[in-house]
Amino acid sequence: MPAGVFSGSSMTTEVNALGQRSAESHEITPGLEAFLRAATGSDARVTSATRLAGGASRDSWAVDVEMGAPEGPSTLELVLRRDLGGKIRPDALERVEEFAVLEAAHDAGVMAPRPFWVCADPSYLERPFFLMQRVEGEAVGRRLVRDDAFAAAREVLPRQMGEQLARIHSVDYRAAGLGFLEAPPAGVSPAVHVLGQLTERLDEIAEPHPALELGITYLAQDPPPCDQICLVHGDFRVGNLQVGPEGLRAVIDWEFAHLGDPSEDVAWPCLRDWRFGNDSAHVGGMGDRAEYYAAYSEVSGREVDPAAVAWWEMEGNLAWAIGCLQQARRHTSGEEPSVELASLGRRACEMELELLDLIGRAEAQATAGPQA
């Protein structure tokens, strides 16, 4: 293990005239090269390192690596994801855990970026990190839903999304060593477990939100059972999909993966907020539930239960409303000052309205009877 690879000052970055951080590639290059040489025994050089995103809790870099002798010259285009301390949410996976999920998914034939290396040793880049294949594409929801360049992709994406979720849910999580993932206690359904977690999160926020209290009360009446928990992605939606003009290229952002009810994953991408303005197309603003459900059941061998999905869609809006309030608190507490995080606090009411809407419609149907 190389000693003295960098000094403590390597963690600082310069701030330019506009107050932006400049992505100094030498921040990570020496440490990364040292790691790659130790890990592969070959003469690796980092030819490019650009910060993609950074916050208080983690950062991502696009890195190009030339692997030298003895493997021969070859270039790898990778993404490096690193923990920085702190968490965007308490249930977010650490980098080492996320890597394990990525490996399991990739091995099971899910369109996940190919995982390369993971490093828990803080002596290289001061924090654990992993490297995975960099997949070029567009992930921004608004563009994918609107731009002509993605018209062909929109035709196929709902089916592709159904297929990928079915593959994720069929991963043998025990065989893949993912037993460490958060799971409901024995004898407790995922729905009941998650409702308990949401109640705790709402209590921590310690502000009155009667709409959310009503949501919890309503959902607690009839939580769906789950006959078999499985690996769930936890944030599968347009926004976390890398897409090209031809269609899906990669499922990314696995840090909220856990063990739970597959219907939770099936419902999440259908939430109104993930339709990016094209509200009549329920699946990511691109397609109908019918084709998405059909693709899911073709690959998984299981029918989608619309009643369970309806419950998890309400839960999803409730969870995302709470998530918005929590993200705003990361700003107001000083943990991560950010206009974006602050603004999320004023978006929770959009999800509250959707939750109340869904409840109102479900109640009206229940009153009207099954023939309505």
Added chain:
Amino acid sequence: MQDRPTAAELLDATRDFVQGEVAAAVEERRLRFRALIAANLLAIVEREEALGHGQLAAEQVRLMELLGHRRPTDPVPRSEQLGAEVAALSAELCRRIRSGEFDTPGRFEPALAHCRSTVEEKLAIANPKYLAKFGSNGAAEAEPGGGGGGGGAS
């Protein structure tokens, strides 16, 4: 008393500047995005200045009725005091919802109606376009083929 521009006029001037001049001049995509968010937050504050106090008064009346307290007959107090009173009433509603008091149909419906009014008030300040689209008087139609089947009230 303060000189003009009024607080509302200052907010409007700042929002206009950030949105019209600063955001337009920024080349870096993510920074421009954050500048537009900042302009939107100023618009939210403008609307809150205009609408906030009236909304609090309406919310107080609804909460008093829902919780079975005597309706206030005194003149509406200043915003800070009214805000604290509404927060306390809302917290009481939350505790009572949690305790199961509103679980029966006769109680659930009025609680749902109150919550909906409150959420729509929040949206009138935070995102009036969203409210116009999805609110009770909104343009969005009832969606067929939703998660649990078609029909139902929109």
